[in-house]
Amino acid sequence: METSSDSVAADGTVASLDVSVQPTRAVVWRHHVLVRWTHWLTVPLLLGLILSGVSIYSFGPVYQHAPDAITGNTDYVADVGIWLCAHVPGLHHYRDPPAWVYDHFGRPRSFTAALRLHWLLVYLFMLNGTVYMLGLVLGGGYRALLPRLSDIRDGSAMALQYAGVIFAKIVRRSRPHPHEATKYNPLQRLSYCAMPLAGLLAILSGWAMHKPMQLHWLATMFGGYDDARIWHFWLTWVFVIFTVPHVILILLDGWDTMRSMFFGWSERTGGGPR
Amino acid sequence: MSDDGEQKPAGALTDRHQRSSRGIFSEEPPAIVRVTEAELRACNRRELLKYGLGGAAVAALGGYATFGLSKPRRSKLLAGILTFDDDVAKAMYSPERLVPTYTKSEVTNLRVTYFGGAPDPSYIPGWRLTLRGLRSGRAETLTIDDLRRQFIIRDQITRLVCVDGWSAIAWWSGLRFNELLHAYPPTDNAKWAKLESSVSTDGMGHSDPYFVSIDLPTARHAQTILATQRNGLPLTVEHGAPLRLVAPMKLGLKNIKAITEITYSVEEPQDFWGNLGFSHYDGI
Numbered sequence: 312m313e314t315s316s317d318s319v320a321a322d323g324t325v326a327s328l329d330v331s332v333q334p335t336r337a338v339v340w341r342h343h344v345l346v347r348w349t350h351w352l353t354v355p356l357l358l359g360l361i362l363s364g365v366s367i368y369s370f371g372p373v374y375q376h377a378p379d380a381i382t383g384n385t386d387y388v389a390d391v392g393i394w395l396c397a398h399v400p401g402l403h404h405y406r407d408p409p410a411w412v413y414d415h416f417g418r419p420r421s422f423t424a425a426l427r428l429h430w431l432l433v434y435l436f437m438l439n440g441t442v443y444m445l446g447l448v449l450g451g452g453y454r455a456l457l458p459r460l461s462d463i464r465d466g467s468a469m470a471l472q473y474a475g476v477i478f479a480k481i482v483r484r485s486r487p488h489p490h491e492a493t494k495y496n497p498l499q500r501l502s503y504c505a506m507p508l509a510g511l512l513a514i515l516s517g518w519a520m521h522k523p524m525q526l527h528w529l530a531t532m533f534g535g536y537d538d539a540r541i542w543h544f545w546l547t548w549v550f551v552i553f554t555v556p557h558v559i560l561i562l563l564d565g566w567d568t569m570r571s572m573f574f575g576w577s578e579r580t581g582g583g584p585r
Numbered sequence: 586m587s588d589d590g591e592q593k594p595a596g597a598l599t600d601r602h603q604r605s606s607r608g609i610f611s612e613e614p615p616a617i618v619r620v621t622e623a624e625l626r627a628c629n630r631r632e633l634l635k636y637g638l639g640g641a642a643v644a645a646l647g648g649y650a651t652f653g654l655s656k657p658r659r660s661k662l663l664a665g666i667l668t669f670d671d672d673v674a675k676a677m678y679s680p681e682r683l684v685p686t687y688t689k690s691e692v693t694n695l696r697v698t699y700f701g702g703a704p705d706p707s708y709i710p711g712w713r714l715t716l717r718g719l720r721s722g723r724a725e726t727l728t729i730d731d732l733r734r735q736f737i738i739r740d741q742i743t744r745l746v747c748v749d750g751w752s753a754i755a756w757w758s759g760l761r762f763n764e765l766l767h768a769y770p771p772t773d774n775a776k777w778a779k780l781e782s783s784v785s786t787d788g789m790g791h792s793d794p795y796f797v798s799i800d801l802p803t804a805r806h807a808q809t810i811l812a813t814q815r816n817g818l819p820l821t822v823e824h825g826a827p828l829r830l831v832a833p834m835k836l837g838l839k840n841i842k843a844i845t846e847i848t849y850s851v852e853e854p855q856d857f858w859g860n861l862g863f864s865h866y867d868g869i
Contacts, residue, residue, distance in 0.1 A: 336625065339615040344632075348639070371750030423862035424663070426748075431666040454612040493612055523746055524684040524834045524869050525677040531685075536744065536752050574632045576625070580617045 337580045341494070341571040343450025349443035350572060356439055357550055359432045364547060366417030366425035369410070373540050388412050433517060440510050455494035456504045466497035473498075492581070502553060509549045516542040660862075667864050674868035680802055684833045687742045687754045692816070695745070695753045697823040698837070701787040706822040708784045708843070714828060718849030720770045729827040733813065735768065736760035741810055743833035745840060746869055748858075757831045759812035763805045771801070771849030778804050779854035780830055781846040797841045798856040798865060799832065801849075808833055811844070836867040 342350075372386040384390065392411030396402045405411055419425050447453040495503060519530040519539035533539035561568055571577040620628075650662060697703065714732070716725040738758050746752045771778075778799045787793035803809060809832045813820060820826040825842025832839055838858050848854065859865035 333621045333623075335619040335621050337617050337619055338625070339617055341615070344635075367750075371747065373750070421862075426863070427663045427666050430670045431663070434666070434669070454610065457610055457612070492614070494615070520750075522674065522677055522869055523744070523752075525674075525679070525682060527685050536746060540750060573636075574629050576628065580615075 336578060338576045338578055339580050340450075340575055341577040341579075342575050343446040343452055344575065345442050345446025346450060346452055347446075347572055347575060349439050349446060352439050353436075353443075356432055356436045359428060360436060361547055361550070362416065362418040363425040363429040363432065365413060366420055367422070367429060368544070369413040369417055369420075370422050373544050382409070384409055433514070436510075437514055440507070440514070443507070456500060456507075458500055458504055462497040462500060466501060469496060469498050502557070505549075506553060509546055509553075513543060513546040513550075516540075516546060664862075671864055671866035671868070674864075674866055678802070678834070678868050680806055684743055684808055687744070689742065689756055691754050692742060692756050693754045695755050695815075695824070696751070698747070699785070699823065699842070701785065701790070701793060703823045704784045704786045704843070705790075706826070709822065709826055712827055712843075712845070714844060715846045716765075716769050716848075717846065718771055718775060720772050725769055729813065732760060732811070732828065736764050738813060739810065741808060741812075741831065743808065743831070745831075745833060745837050747837040748863065748867075755831075756816050757810060757812040758814035758817065759810035759828075759831060761807065762809045762811055762830075762832075763807065765811065766801070766805060772851070774851050775849040776801055777850050777853050779846075779848045779850065780841045780844050781848070782825075782841055782843045783845045784843050795841055796855060796857050797830075797839045798854045798859065799830070799835070799839065800866070803832060803834060803868070806832070806834060834868060836864075836869055838863070839867050 369388070372388060374387045375385040376387065378385050379390075382393070384393070386409070389409035389412075392413070393408045396405045396408035396411055402408075402411070407414070414420070417425070419428065447456070491497075493500075515529060516533050516539045518526055519533050520536065520543060523530045523536040523539070530536045530539050533542050567577055567579060571579075650659060654662065712729065714727045714729075716727070719725060738760060740756065740758050742754065742756045744752050744754050778801060779796060780799060781794055781796040783792070783794050785793050785795040799809075809830070812825075812829050812831045813827060815821075815824055820829060822843075825844075828844050829842040830840050830844060853865070856865050858867075
């Protein structure tokens, strides 16, 4: 079975140059270059947006309660800081306990600087998201992200299996991970498809907050100006809640998955991660 | 070999479009390419080089912006994003677009936002509004009774949005800024109004005048009013007695209380929060 047309076996001297006899690896192209680049650019952009967002939040917390009888505090996030400084060893002498969370997760702490950074990063974030979408279309990668009807059944089964992992460990029963013929398994598809949507909703709710009068129809779509702030707040948590297991699972899954997001190719020719 | 992908010669490792014969939404197995180690390494080198170039460019630009620029130049650069965002806001603004209005049952509590506390109300009896930069060349001085007599007082229930994030729905009554502009026209090429309150005080009770810039297209908007009343009663000192600006298409910080002077100008005037690093335009 001769597969190579440029074989030089006829003169019998340079067989080592013949690709058909050199060791080869079967690879598939997994991520378009624009998808890979924008994926990595999302990391600093989203981090900066969250840090400056926390700082902006500190100047007008969404979630507030009646003033505390002793401290006069109304901010639940400040309560967290007060509690931490009261209970965590080493924090007892923190100079400003209500500001602990903001001091550690909000950057920059200046309101005007945080606003400027947030605007700067969000314009870049929107540009980045647009290029990501372009990469999905050019590389055809969007096909693998689209949910399908079978995901309801298969995704539930997977979720149940994950829920049973600890039980399986206890009874020492091995539970093989289902193998997928598609690029992603149903739960990956759900979460990877949800991220661009969450990004879009975060941008839209942000604009609803930023221009609630000129874009009042947009604010109305989120339930009004005040509710758009609540959407924006919880969408931030969607990113955080996605990122933690995303990073852990990618590291557990092995080098091939990580490498494919750097270089584009993967040796998993038979579908998605095991 | 039945699979097309298996037939690909080495050296064909490039981004490829996943085409599908089953429609534009169907996922099909990707094309499998057989490549040599050398080709894979060459591919990785190409990609690494691109990352390196991109990363170096970002690092150089970021490093220059962070360490290479003097502090004033750096803050000017960051201020550029405010200018850009203001340009976006100006492009979005339409003088015909009305902001949402509400019913009296939707009115909410309104915070008092005088930073140094409300000023001593002793200014109220002698209060006058002075208009400068008029076409007539004269300065006009008006009492609150002059304003109430000369202009139609209209109700307006709109949302006030603070730069901090909170908002409140308030019932105001006042005259349209646009009608004041018609009665006392500014100089012909005026583009701006500077609204000042000489009665504001700082936390120590010392005089600390407040001033905002308002572009005339915003001043002429049908819902930009000079309010004399809230909840159907004359304004209290905490909410800007006897006359304050209500411009719901601007952030709350532009809605200046206890206006004592309005000056029209061709050049953009100073703005209290604009001077402190916030946007100068504040259109929302």
